[in-house]
Amino acid sequence: MSYEKFFAIRHYTLAELVSQASEIKKHYPQTVWKCKRGAIEVTLTLKPTTTSVTYTIKLCAKQNSTTVNIFVIEPKVNFFKNGRKVPHLYSNGSLCLYYPKYNELNYSDLWAKTLIPWTSLWLFYYEVWKETGEWLGGGIHGKKNISPEVL
DSSP: OOTHHHHOOOOHHHHHHHHHHHHHHOOOTTTTEEEEETEEEEEEEEOOSSSSEEEEEEEEEETTTTTEEEEETTTTOOETTEEEEEEEBBBSBBBBBBOOGGTTTTTTGGGGHHHHHHHHHHHHHHHHHHHOOOOOOOBBBBBBBBOOOOO
8 A cells, every 4th residue: 555645746737637537438338528728527427226316426626736626517416405504515515425624525536436436325325314313324514513615
């Protein structure tokens, strides 16, 4: 295991962002991505279970950033459901999939094998939460006030 994953913070280069988007496209052919002014947007659809609705998600990252923001575009994930705040959403509406300070995602990790499956799992737990009112996905929200690097 590389010590770099635990001790060094690496910022994404534009070439790395493009490589990540291309890799997602290989695994998820319906993916559309665009790069503009040092930022990348990757849009694709996910269906966590056979009975789930199809979600359109968007990953956003900037050159020289250390984080990736993931948004559910359609259907909208509301901040509140039945008077309760949706768990594991940042204030900008992006999904809380990992805790950046714990280095759970390294800049060299393939998004297609980390962020996309984590997003699908988040959507599954979101669907369970909507039905039961209980978030079964774990995590630290509610324990600390955390926020992502906003794009």
